[in-house]
Amino acid sequence: MTETTSTAGQTAAAPAVASADPTDGRPAAPPAAVAGPGPAERAAAELDATIAGIERRLTVWAADTGAALAAMSGKVTGTAVDKLIRPVVEELVQLPDGYAAGAGFIANAGLLGPERSYIAWWQGPDLEPVDALANFSPNSISRYVKAEWFRIPVETGQAHVTGPYVDFLCTDEYVLTFTHPVFTRPDGPVAGIVGIDVTVQRLERGAMPALRRIGARATLVTADGRAVVSAASDIDAGDLTAPGEACAHYPVGRTFTVWSDAVRR
Numbered sequence: 001m002t003e004t005t006s007t008a009g010q011t012a013a014a015p016a017v018a019s020a021d022p023t024d025g026r027p028a029a030p031p032a033a034v035a036g037p038g039p040a041e042r043a044a045a046e047l048d049a050t051i052a053g054i055e056r057r058l059t060v061w062a063a064d065t066g067a068a069l070a071a072m073s074g075k076v077t078g079t080a081v082d083k084l085i086r087p088v089v090e091e092l093v094q095l096p097d098g099y100a101a102g103a104g105f106i107a108n109a110g111l112l113g114p115e116r117s118y119i120a121w122w123q124g125p126d127l128e129p130v131d132a133l134a135n136f137s138p139n140s141i142s143r144y145v146k147a148e149w150f151r152i153p154v155e156t157g158q159a160h161v162t163g164p165y166v167d168f169l170c171t172d173e174y175v176l177t178f179t180h181p182v183f184t185r186p187d188g189p190v191a192g193i194v195g196i197d198v199t200v201q202r203l204e205r206g207a208m209p210a211l212r213r214i215g216a217r218a219t220l221v222t223a224d225g226r227a228v229v230s231a232a233s234d235i236d237a238g239d240l241t242a243p244g245e246a247c248a249h250y251p252v253g254r255t256f257t258v259w260s261d262a263v264r265r
Contacts, residue, residue, distance in 0.1 A: 043210040044250035044258050047220065050206060051253030054099060054178055054196060055159065061088060062180040062194050065105060069191055070184040076111055078118050078135055085120040085194075086127070092196065094125050099198045099206065102130065102170050105182070107192040108154055109141045117141035123170050123197065130170050153181040154190045161255060164200050164228055164237045174200040174237045176228065200237045204229045211258070217244065219262035223255045230262060240265040 037045070068084050069076060085105045092100040104121025112118045117140045121130040134140040144150040149162040163176040179195035211218040211231040219230035219241055227239045235241060243249065244261035252258055 040214045040248065040260065041250070043213040044252065046210045047207055047258060048250075048252045050099070051256055054198065055253055057092075058159065058178050058180045058194060058196055062182050065194055066182045066184050066191065069111070069182070076107075078112065078120070081105065081107065081112075081118055081120045086122065089122045090127060093123070093127070099202055100196045101173075101175065101199045101202065102197040103195060104130065105192055105194050106144055106150060108190050110189070111191045115141060117144060118192075119144075121170070121195075149177040149179045149195060150193055153179045153193045157181050157183075157190060159254065161222070163222075164226070167197060170197060171199060176200070176203070200228060204237075214248075214250070214258060215260040217261045217263070219259050220252065221257055221259060221262065223257075225265070227262070228256070232262065235262060235264055 065084065069081075072080060089100075089103045092098060092103045102121065102123030104119065106121065107116075107118040109115050109117060118135055119131055119140070122128060123130055131143070134143050145154075147162075149160065152158075152160040152162075159178070159180045161176055161178050164174045165177075167173060167175040167177070176198045177195055178198065179193045181190045182192045182194055183189075184191045207220060207229045208231065211220065211229065215231065217230070217232040217235075219232060219235055220228045221241055222228060225241050227235050227237060227241050229237065230239075230241075241259070241262040242265050243259045244263045246261070248260040250258040250260070
């Protein structure tokens with residue numbers, strides 16, 4: 001910073017050039033206050049944090065699993081897969097505030113042998129194994145290749161969410177199944193998928209307070225408008241819905257949306 005002074009016998013400094021300020025020297029008005037997020041926006045952000053947290057956890061798990069499988073020397077075995085996957089599932093299903101009802105890994109054909117799959121999946125805090133008998137069948141891959149939660153991540157190489165649907169294989173409840181492909185090398189085929197089952201009932205307990213702060217008919221919906229959880233008593237999980245008039249939209253996670261005013265189709 002420079003400073004101009006005036007002393008006796010010296011020429012005073014020239015006056016500063018007038019500013020082009022439209023206020024003509026009057027004090028400028030303070031900037032308008034920027035409104036922060038309202039209650040609805042804050043509630044939607046809470047739901048986004050919940051769903052995005054599940055998605056991020058699955059992404060990290062998929063990367064860690066792929067790296068661990070790639071580092072295994074020799075043939076990958078079911079025992080090795082179980083030792084790799086079970087501790088993560090145990091952590092997920094036993095988190096006091098967690099959302100996982102079950103979780104696990106399903107190998108694609110080729111990882112443990114030609115035309116053979118392998119399932120390492122457990123549910124509940126007691127870690128009940130799911131469909132473990134399929135591991136003794138050389139054709140067990142046929143049990144999963146057509147399932148949306150397995151097929152789409154394998155075909156696209158992208159994360160996917162299936163549901164809500166009734167999970168007759170594991171929980172016999174309405175669930176969302178979050179799945180993510182696993183790669184043992186970046187340019188390689190999909191070695192399998194990791195997944196997390198989240199029951200609609202558990203998600204409803206966590207999401208309902210936030211939905212009610214958004215609106216009496218606020219509804220968490222899938223990309224195709226299928227309801228997951230709704231504050232409206234006439235909208236159930238799995239119902240097809242549409243946004244009402246003057247409905248606000250709040251993105252949640254990768255593919256979900258909260259509609260502030262949903263109606264049944």
